[in-house]
Amino acid sequence: MRTIIMNCEVCQLKELEVEHFEIREVLRCILHTIVFHRALGLVRPKDVDLELFEITYVQCGDVEVEKKIDEKIDHFISWVEKHPNKKSQICLSFYEVKSKQPSWFTNKTERLYWEQWYLNLNVTQHPKSHLGKSHHSKVVIDPGDSGASEERSSRRAAVEASLREVLFQIIKFVNEKKDHVPPISEGVIYFPYEITIPSSSDSAFGMDMIKRMLQTGHPTMLS
Amino acid sequence: MASSHSSSHTEAAKMEQVITEFFYKGVLIILESRSPYVSSRNYSGEQTVSSPSSSSSSSSSVRPRDKWFNLALRECPSALESLDLCRQSNFETVVVDVILEQKPLDWEPVTFSPKRDLVRNLSSKDKNSFCWNFDQEESGSETKSEKIIERWLVQHESRKGRDCSSGSRRSSSNNLSTLYKKSILLLRSLYVTVRLLPAYKIFRDLNSSGQIRAIKLVPRVSSFVEPFTRKEEAEMQRFWFTPVDTSCGRLSLSVLYRSSISDISSESSTPMSPQFIPDYVGSPLADPLRRFPSLPVSHGSPSSLPFSRRHSWSYDHYKASPPLVSFSPSPTHSESRASVSNPSSRCLPPMSLSPHPPETLLAHRKNTNYDEYCPSPNFSASPSPSPSPPIHIPGSHLSKALLRSESAPVNIPAPRLATSPALSCKQNLPPSPPLKVTKAGTSKDNIGPVQTGATIEKLFSFGKEDYRKYSGVKLSSNSSPRISFSRSSSRSLQDDFDDSEFPCPFDVEDDDMTDPGSRPESYDRRGHLSDPHETGLFMNRKSQDAAVGALVRMLKKAPLRQDVSSSINFSEASRPEMWSNSVQEQNQILEAVTVEHATSSSIASSRLVASKTTSDALEELRGYRELKNLLLSEGGRSYTSANYASEAEHSSRGS
Incomplete structure (x- = not known):
C-alpha cells in the first residue's frame, strides 16, 4: 500500500491538558466532531452530552465509526498507561483510495491523503487522579476539602473551555478549507479515514522490530 | 446554443433550489436546537414509539427533505412555516432571533394574550417586518423580561449587476456540485455550532430537567434585522461561517450571540408545579438507549454498506426477511x-x-x-x-x-x-x-x-x-x-x-x-x-x-x-x-x-x-x-x- 501525502491539509489542534480519566471523553468528542464534518453522506446526527463537561458533540450515527474510535481510544489509553507523563499526538487522516495499474511488487491501491488532524494531548498525572477514576460521576466532590474541590472544578472548567476552543478550531478549519475535500460519492457515508496513535507508529515494539530486521536481515524476508 | 441555454437554465433552477433548501435546512437546524420539547433530542428516540404508523416503512424514516444536504432531521412544522417566510423574503435574508424570556416567579400562567402583542412589542419599530412567533403558550405578564441572546442570519447576498442565470455558465455543473458539497459542509458545522453556543445549555436544561423554569427560549423568525443598540452589540460576539459562493452570489451564515448567559439560566431555575412534567417523559436523556432505537448492531450483515444502514432505522429490513x-x-x-x-x-x-x-x-x-x-x-x-x-x-x-x-x-x-x-x-x-x-x-x-x-x-x-x-x-x-x-x-x-x-x-x-x-x-x-x-x-x-x-x-x-x-x-x-x-x-x-x-x-x-x-x-x-x-x-x-x-x-x- 503506497501512501501519498500531497495537497494534504493539516490541522494542528490546540494542545489539551487532560487527566487520565478525561482522555476518553475528550478524544471521543474531538474525533467524532471531525468525522461528522467528514461524513457527507446521508446521516442522522446523534447528539451526545459529555458526562464530564457541559458540552454536546455530534456523532454521525454510524456504529462502525463509533466502534473504530472507541477501539483506538482504548489503544491510546493503554499506551498512555505505559508511557506516563508524556505528550502524545493522535493523527486522524482522511484519504482517498485510488486504484493503480497493477505491476510487480506494488499494491493495486494507494492512499491519497488529503487531510490530517493532529490532536495534541498532554496527559497530566494529577496527584488525586485516582479519585477521578470514577468515570461516570459528573461532579466529584470532596466535602472535606473544599479548597481542593474548588481547584478541581476550576480546572475542569478550564479543560472544558479549552475543549470548546478546540471544537471551534475544528469548525473554523472546516469552514475555511473546503476546496480540498473530495467530491461526495453516492452511497458513501463518510470519507475513509485512519486514526494513528503513538503505539502504532513509533512504539518501542514497532521500531525495535524494524531495527532488528534491518540489522540482521530477517530470514523470512529473503524467502 | 439553445441546448446549452436550456441546460444553464436548469442549472440555475437547481441552484435556486439548493439555495432554497439551504435556507430551510439552516433555519431548521437552528430552530430544532432552540425550541424546547420539539427538538431532536426528544425526537430521535421516540420516532418509532410516537408514530408507529410511519415506522412501518423505511421510506418514512428518511423523508425526501432529509436527503437534502444529506442531513436527516426531524420534521419541524414550525420550521415549515418559516420556509414560507423564507419565500416571502425572496431568499435574501432570514433572521432567527433566540429570545430568552424571564418570567417573574409569581407569574400567572393563564393570562393569555394574542401573540401579536408580543410581536408588536418586539418589533414595533417596523410595521413592515413580518415577524413571526413560535411561542405556543404566551404569558401576558408585563413584567417579564426578554433578551435576545442569539441572532442568526441566513443570507444569500446577490452580486449586483450580474445576470445570475448566464453567469459562469462555463462550469455551471461543476459549480453546482461544489456548491452542494460546500453547503453540506457549512450545514454540518452549523449543526455542531448550535450545540456549542451558550444558548444550547439553556435549551438542554429546559429540555432535560423536570422543572418549570422561569425562563423560556423563544426562537423568532423574521425577515427583518432589527438593529441592536450599540450597547447590546457590545455584549455579543459574532461568529461568521465562511460563505459559500453560488453562481450569482454567496450564501452566508453568521450568528451574534451572548457569551454570558449561563448565569441567567442557572439563577432562575426554580422548581415549580409538576403540571408540565409529562412533557418531559420520553426525553432521550432519561433513556439514552432509545435515541437510536434500531441500529442494526448485531443484525446487520457485515457486508452491508453504510448506505443500507439508514434503512434500518425502521424495522422494515427485518420484515423483509x-x-x-x-x-x-x-x-x-x-x-x-x-x-x-x-x-x-x-x-x-x-x-x-x-x-x-x-x-x-x-x-x-x-x-x-x-x-x-x-x-x-x-x-x-x-x-x-x-x-x-x-x-x-x-x-x-x-x-x-x-x-x-x-x-x-x-x-x-x-x-x-x-x-x-x-x-x-x-x-x-x-x-x-x-x-x-x-x-x-x-x-x-x-x-x-x-x-x-x-x-x-x-x-x-x-x-x-x-x-x-x-x-x-x-x-x-x-x-x-x-x-x-x-x-x-x-x-x-x-x-x-x-x-x-x-x-x-x-x-x-x-x-x-x-x-x-x-x-x-x-x-x-x-x-x-x-x-x-x-x-x-x-x-x-x-x-x-x-x-x-x-x-x-x-x-x-x-x-x-x-x-x-x-x-x-x-x-x-x-x-x-x-x-x-x-x-x-x-x-x-x-x-x-x-x-x-x-x-x-x-x-x-x-x-x-x-x-x-x-x-x-x-x-x-x-x-x-x-x-x-x-x-x-x-x-x-x-x-x-x-x-x-x-x-x-x-x-x-x-x-
Missing part, C-alpha cells in the same frame, strides 16, 4: 435448516422457537407470503401420539414417485386435488420436499409452489390463528411417542433451531440428494404439499411405511384410484381402527385441513367438485372394502408392519 423457520413444512433436520437459510434472515433468531411468541412471527411477516405458508404441513406432524400411519393424498405423479420406494406410505389418491389449480401446478414440479414452498416464497418467486401453497391455504381456509395453534402442536409433538421411531439422523426441532449456522436452502437440497437412498420415502414424501402430517411420521418409520406403501401400490392399480369421493368413502368406511384414532384426533385439531386426511368426507366433498357420482364411488368402495378386509384378516391382529406390507403386496398382486 421472512423468518421462515416456523413455516418449515417438515420436521426433519435438513428442512428446518433450510427454512432459515434465507441469507437475509440468517441472523434472525429461529422464529418458531418458543422464546419467540407467535405474535412476533406474524408481525414480521406482514409483507411476505405469510399466508402461503400457513398450510405448511408442520401442524399435522402430530397432534396425535399414535404411531399409526397417516393418510396421504398425493397428486397422481407423486404417487408414482412413491411407488419407487418399496416402503411408500399409504396413498389415498386425491386426483381432484390434483386437478385443482393448486395442485395442478405441482405437476410441473419435481417431487421436491415442501421446503420448496418456503424457498420459493423467500426468493419472491411467485410461480409454482407458492401459488400452490396459497391455493391450498384457501382450500383449507387456514387462519393465522390456527397456525399459531399448530405450530405449538408441532413442537410438542416432538415429545410424542412417535419420536421413538426417529432415525438417528433426524434430530429434534429444538436441536435444529439451536444451530446458529444454517446452510442455504440449496445446501439442503444437496443434502437430500446425496442421501436419497437412506430415506427414500422421506425424500419422496416431502414432495407432497398436501400431506404435511405424515412427513414426520413416515420418514422415521420405514416398516410402517412399507405397509402403507403396499397399500398405496394396491390402490394405485385400482381403477378408480383417482376418485376423491371414492377414496374418501373408502377411508370412512374401511379404515382400520388403528388409523381412526389418530385420524380422528387430527380431525379434531386440524379441522381446517381435513381435506388432506381425506377422512372427513363432508368437508372434502363439499369443497371439491365431484366428478363422479356418489353411487359410483360407493360401488368402487365396496370392492376396496372387501379387499381391505381380506388384507386385514390375513394380516391378523398381531401383524407387524413388515408382514402387513408383504401381505399387502401379496394381496395387491393377487387382485
Whole structure:
C-alpha cells in the first residue's frame, strides 16, 4: 500500500491538558466532531452530552465509526498507561483510495491523503487522579476539602473551555478549507479515514522490530 | 446554443433550489436546537414509539427533505412555516432571533394574550417586518423580561449587476456540485455550532430537567434585522461561517450571540408545579438507549454498506426477511435448516422457537407470503401420539414417485386435488420436499409452489390463528411417542433451531440428494404439499411405511384410484381402527385441513367438485372394502408392519 501525502491539509489542534480519566471523553468528542464534518453522506446526527463537561458533540450515527474510535481510544489509553507523563499526538487522516495499474511488487491501491488532524494531548498525572477514576460521576466532590474541590472544578472548567476552543478550531478549519475535500460519492457515508496513535507508529515494539530486521536481515524476508 | 441555454437554465433552477433548501435546512437546524420539547433530542428516540404508523416503512424514516444536504432531521412544522417566510423574503435574508424570556416567579400562567402583542412589542419599530412567533403558550405578564441572546442570519447576498442565470455558465455543473458539497459542509458545522453556543445549555436544561423554569427560549423568525443598540452589540460576539459562493452570489451564515448567559439560566431555575412534567417523559436523556432505537448492531450483515444502514432505522429490513423457520413444512433436520437459510434472515433468531411468541412471527411477516405458508404441513406432524400411519393424498405423479420406494406410505389418491389449480401446478414440479414452498416464497418467486401453497391455504381456509395453534402442536409433538421411531439422523426441532449456522436452502437440497437412498420415502414424501402430517411420521418409520406403501401400490392399480369421493368413502368406511384414532384426533385439531386426511368426507366433498357420482364411488368402495378386509384378516391382529406390507403386496398382486 503506497501512501501519498500531497495537497494534504493539516490541522494542528490546540494542545489539551487532560487527566487520565478525561482522555476518553475528550478524544471521543474531538474525533467524532471531525468525522461528522467528514461524513457527507446521508446521516442522522446523534447528539451526545459529555458526562464530564457541559458540552454536546455530534456523532454521525454510524456504529462502525463509533466502534473504530472507541477501539483506538482504548489503544491510546493503554499506551498512555505505559508511557506516563508524556505528550502524545493522535493523527486522524482522511484519504482517498485510488486504484493503480497493477505491476510487480506494488499494491493495486494507494492512499491519497488529503487531510490530517493532529490532536495534541498532554496527559497530566494529577496527584488525586485516582479519585477521578470514577468515570461516570459528573461532579466529584470532596466535602472535606473544599479548597481542593474548588481547584478541581476550576480546572475542569478550564479543560472544558479549552475543549470548546478546540471544537471551534475544528469548525473554523472546516469552514475555511473546503476546496480540498473530495467530491461526495453516492452511497458513501463518510470519507475513509485512519486514526494513528503513538503505539502504532513509533512504539518501542514497532521500531525495535524494524531495527532488528534491518540489522540482521530477517530470514523470512529473503524467502 | 439553445441546448446549452436550456441546460444553464436548469442549472440555475437547481441552484435556486439548493439555495432554497439551504435556507430551510439552516433555519431548521437552528430552530430544532432552540425550541424546547420539539427538538431532536426528544425526537430521535421516540420516532418509532410516537408514530408507529410511519415506522412501518423505511421510506418514512428518511423523508425526501432529509436527503437534502444529506442531513436527516426531524420534521419541524414550525420550521415549515418559516420556509414560507423564507419565500416571502425572496431568499435574501432570514433572521432567527433566540429570545430568552424571564418570567417573574409569581407569574400567572393563564393570562393569555394574542401573540401579536408580543410581536408588536418586539418589533414595533417596523410595521413592515413580518415577524413571526413560535411561542405556543404566551404569558401576558408585563413584567417579564426578554433578551435576545442569539441572532442568526441566513443570507444569500446577490452580486449586483450580474445576470445570475448566464453567469459562469462555463462550469455551471461543476459549480453546482461544489456548491452542494460546500453547503453540506457549512450545514454540518452549523449543526455542531448550535450545540456549542451558550444558548444550547439553556435549551438542554429546559429540555432535560423536570422543572418549570422561569425562563423560556423563544426562537423568532423574521425577515427583518432589527438593529441592536450599540450597547447590546457590545455584549455579543459574532461568529461568521465562511460563505459559500453560488453562481450569482454567496450564501452566508453568521450568528451574534451572548457569551454570558449561563448565569441567567442557572439563577432562575426554580422548581415549580409538576403540571408540565409529562412533557418531559420520553426525553432521550432519561433513556439514552432509545435515541437510536434500531441500529442494526448485531443484525446487520457485515457486508452491508453504510448506505443500507439508514434503512434500518425502521424495522422494515427485518420484515423483509421472512423468518421462515416456523413455516418449515417438515420436521426433519435438513428442512428446518433450510427454512432459515434465507441469507437475509440468517441472523434472525429461529422464529418458531418458543422464546419467540407467535405474535412476533406474524408481525414480521406482514409483507411476505405469510399466508402461503400457513398450510405448511408442520401442524399435522402430530397432534396425535399414535404411531399409526397417516393418510396421504398425493397428486397422481407423486404417487408414482412413491411407488419407487418399496416402503411408500399409504396413498389415498386425491386426483381432484390434483386437478385443482393448486395442485395442478405441482405437476410441473419435481417431487421436491415442501421446503420448496418456503424457498420459493423467500426468493419472491411467485410461480409454482407458492401459488400452490396459497391455493391450498384457501382450500383449507387456514387462519393465522390456527397456525399459531399448530405450530405449538408441532413442537410438542416432538415429545410424542412417535419420536421413538426417529432415525438417528433426524434430530429434534429444538436441536435444529439451536444451530446458529444454517446452510442455504440449496445446501439442503444437496443434502437430500446425496442421501436419497437412506430415506427414500422421506425424500419422496416431502414432495407432497398436501400431506404435511405424515412427513414426520413416515420418514422415521420405514416398516410402517412399507405397509402403507403396499397399500398405496394396491390402490394405485385400482381403477378408480383417482376418485376423491371414492377414496374418501373408502377411508370412512374401511379404515382400520388403528388409523381412526389418530385420524380422528387430527380431525379434531386440524379441522381446517381435513381435506388432506381425506377422512372427513363432508368437508372434502363439499369443497371439491365431484366428478363422479356418489353411487359410483360407493360401488368402487365396496370392492376396496372387501379387499381391505381380506388384507386385514390375513394380516391378523398381531401383524407387524413388515408382514402387513408383504401381505399387502401379496394381496395387491393377487387382485
